[in-house]
Amino acid sequence: MISMNDFKAEPETLRLAELAAMERVLRSGWYVLGKELQAFELAWARTCGAGHAVGVGNGMDAIEIGLRALDIGPGDEVITTPMTAFATVLAIIRAGATPVLADIDPRTALLDPVSVERCVGSKTRAVLLVHLYGQLQQMEKWTALCERHGIALLEDCAQAHLAQWNGVTAGCFGSFGAYSFYPTKNLGALGDGGALISNDEVLAQRTAVLRNYGQSVRYHHPVPGLNSRLDELQAALLMTRLEWLEEFTERRRQIARVYHLNIVNPAVQLLSVPDQARSHVYHLFVILSKERDRLGQYLDKNGVQTFVHYPVPVHRQLPSKDISRDPAGLAYAERHATQCISIPCHPQMNDADVAKIIDLINAFK
Numbered sequence: 545m546i547s548m549n550d551f552k553a554e555p556e557t558l559r560l561a562e563l564a565a566m567e568r569v570l571r572s573g574w575y576v577l578g579k580e581l582q583a584f585e586l587a588w589a590r591t592c593g594a595g596h597a598v599g600v601g602n603g604m605d606a607i608e609i610g611l612r613a614l615d616i617g618p619g620d621e622v623i624t625t626p627m628t629a630f631a632t633v634l635a636i637i638r639a640g641a642t643p644v645l646a647d648i649d650p651r652t653a654l655l656d657p658v659s660v661e662r663c664v665g666s667k668t669r670a671v672l673l674v675h676l677y678g679q680l681q682q683m684e685k686w687t688a689l690c691e692r693h694g695i696a697l698l699e700d701c702a703q704a705h706l707a708q709w710n711g712v713t714a715g716c717f718g719s720f721g722a723y724s725f726y727p728t729k730n731l732g733a734l735g736d737g738g739a740l741i742s743n744d745e746v747l748a749q750r751t752a753v754l755r756n757y758g759q760s761v762r763y764h765h766p767v768p769g770l771n772s773r774l775d776e777l778q779a780a781l782l783m784t785r786l787e788w789l790e791e792f793t794e795r796r797r798q799i800a801r802v803y804h805l806n807i808v809n810p811a812v813q814l815l816s817v818p819d820q821a822r823s824h825v826y827h828l829f830v831i832l833s834k835e836r837d838r839l840g841q842y843l844d845k846n847g848v849q850t851f852v853h854y855p856v857p858v859h860r861q862l863p864s865k866d867i868s869r870d871p872a873g874l875a876y877a878e879r880h881a882t883q884c885i886s887i888p889c890h891p892q893m894n895d896a897d898v899a900k901i902i903d904l905i906n907a908f909k
């Protein structure tokens with residue numbers, strides 16, 4: 545089976561380095577909020593070109609804590625996309641704010657600025673972009689839109705490690721970028737993990753307080769925070785895995801290029817080719833088909849695993865069925881949810897795997 549991820553096939557040198565990192569933490573006798581986290585936060589901030597990185601428990605908490613650090617909560621609206629992991633919207637709800645859903649651009653499945661404009665109102669405090677599947681697009685449009693309305697630009701970068709637009713890395717365009725290091729992400733831990741990056745020192749300090757019970761100095765809690773810390777073991781493992789991120793990302797891009805050039809079945813559509821070489825990091829390679837379910841079954845029968853990101857848009861989930869949305873509707877998100885299917889695109893695949901998937905898709909009737 546060619547699977548969507550294959551951690552067991554990762555290079556032995558990486559495996560040995562991870563074992564050494566784990567042993568270092570174990571022997572240090574210090575497991576939470578220590579040197580490993582500090583070192584990783586510095587390294588991740590530097591990698592992203594951000595002033596600050598603050599490690600937290602997971603990607604969803606990074607968004608919630610970022611919103612709370614900006615004092616975005618009850619009575620405030622945050623516009624985002626219905627085509628995302630439910631965690632994006634759940635984080636807004638948990639921060640006490642009101643999510644408002646705008647429709648997507650069908651060519652990329654990213655938020656559509658025209659639909660977002662229709663959703664902006666007097667209560668809007670922010671637009672939360674999701675760099676879905678690993679893509680950044682037209683960031684100057686988003687910064688201009690948010691500036692024009694005097695609202696914050698926030699980025700959910702859970703799928704977009706190292707993605708750049710005009711040389712600026714995901715998470716550095718607005719008030720904060722929220723990263724997930726869930727194992728399957730392009731930079732993944734061996735468990736849950738996340739980080740918030742920002743160029744705003746005050747915001748980063750507030751985030752560091754909020755992640756640790758709202759504690760300013762030991763046993764003083766001026767704000768009701770969370771317990772959401774990136775532990776030493778995960779920080780040490782992430783530091784080790786970070787050394788491979790550039791190479792792994794380049795392999796994802798290579799595979800994606802081959803897919804773009806060679807998948808030619810008229811029963812299958814590809815999303816648009818990225819406008820800039822480094823703007824897409826292919827966390828997922830997603831294709832569209834009116835026969836999505838049949839295509840998935842056919843690939844599965846022929847030894848290729850697929851997933852669907854996402855079959856149920858956010859406004860169809862029970863907790864958000866009455867959620868506010870673009871008055872013109874969310875038709876493109878609805879359609880995308882019925883047609884999208886993710887095919888394997890990960891650094892451990894070999895050329896024969898890629899060729900087999902292309903041949904199978906092209907032979908699909």
Ligand SMILES: Cc1ncc(COP(=O)(O)O)c(C=O)c1O
Binds near residue numbers: 603629631702738
């Ligand atoms: C776009 C997006 N946002 C947020 C999250 C939440 O990240 P985590 O699972 O680390 O909480 C994910 C992960 O599934 C995601 O893909």
